[in-house]
Amino acid sequence: xxxxxxxxxxxxxxxxxxxxxxxxxxxxxxxxxxxxxxxxxxxxxxxxxxxxxxxxxxxxxxxxxxxxxxxxxxxxxxxxxxxxxxxxxxxxxxxxxxxxxxxxxxxxxxxxxxxxxxxxxxxxxxxxxxxxxxxxxxxxxxxxxxxxxxxxxxxxxxxxxxxxxxxxxxxxxxxxxxxxxxxxxxx
Numbered sequence: 001x002x003x004x005x006x007x008x009x010x011x012x013x014x015x016x017x018x019x020x021x022x023x024x025x026x027x028x029x030x031x032x033x034x035x036x037x038x039x040x041x042x043x044x045x046x047x048x049x050x051x052x053x054x055x056x057x058x059x060x061x062x063x064x065x066x067x068x069x070x071x072x073x074x075x076x077x078x079x080x081x082x083x084x085x086x087x088x089x090x091x092x093x094x095x096x097x098x099x100x101x102x103x104x105x106x107x108x109x110x111x112x113x114x115x116x117x118x119x120x121x122x123x124x125x126x127x128x129x130x131x132x133x134x135x136x137x138x139x140x141x142x143x144x145x146x147x148x149x150x151x152x153x154x155x156x157x158x159x160x161x162x163x164x165x166x167x168x169x170x171x172x173x174x175x176x177x178x179x180x181x182x183x184x185x186x187x
Contacts, residue, residue, distance in 0.1 A: 003099040003106065003145065005133075007069070007113060008092045009124035014067030017047060020120045023179070024049050024061055027112060030175045031168070038062050038072060043081045046072040053168070056101035059109065060094045061116075069094060103145040107132060108168040115181050138169075 011017060021037075028035040033053045038060075040047040048062030062072045064086065071091040075081045098106040110132050117124035126133050130144040 003129055004095050004097050005106070005109065005113075005126065005128050006093050006095045007124070007126040008094065009069050009117065009121045011063065011067035011120055012122040014063070014065060016120050017063045017067065020116060021047070021049055021061070023119075024051070024112075024116070027172075027175055031108070031171055040065075043084075044072060044075050045086050046070045046075075048072070053101055053105050053109065056105055056109070057097040059096050064088070067122075068092065071095075099145070103130075103138075103142050104168045106130065106145070107138060107141060108172040111169060111172045111176065115176050115179070119181070 011020070025035065025037075027033075028049075028051055031053070033051050035049050035051045038044065038046060038048045038050060046062035046064055048060065051059040051061070053059070060071055060073075062070050064070045068088060069092065070086070070088065071094045074091065075084050078084055096109070098109060101109075110126075110128060113124075113126060114133070117126070128134070130141040131137060132141040
């Protein structure tokens with residue numbers, strides 16, 4: 001079963017893109033996620049970051065000068081990027097497949113996007129077929145991924161084995177807590 005998160009939005013203040021990107025660079029460092037900056041130029045109209053958690057497709061957070069999220073891949077993967085033009089309506093939705101990254105990374109990505117949407121965005125829309133974005137129900141998210149849900153659950157939260165390496169979603173919780181974001185609701 002495939003699983004794709006799709007999202008779009010616009011910043012409250014387009015000049016806040018620098019702060020958002022700084023925040024995301026720091027989160028990537030804390031999470032151990034690979035990332036690469038996208039620099040605005042005479043050929044590239046967007047500035048942002050490409051993030052690649054292990055096993056996951058690339059997450060794009062790139063912004064036009066007006067603060068709108070924009071998928072710049074048609075500028076990156078073309079023979080003649082100088083001939084490309086910005087098409088906000090066509091490239092406003094960004095899609096990332098999380099199926100092979102696993103449910104834990106999927107949840108961590110949703111938590112990061114929730115934090116960013118609350119802190120920086122005027123409008124933000126996300127489609128998550130697992131339902132985690134809307135409900136925060138980890139068990140339902142596991143079920144959607146087709147993974148076994150441990151009998152050691154409390155409510156909707158999964159209790160982790162202390163001997164195992166820290167989970168991606170727990171690392172994200174800690175990173176967001178350190179930014180003063182413990183009160184961000186999933187609903």
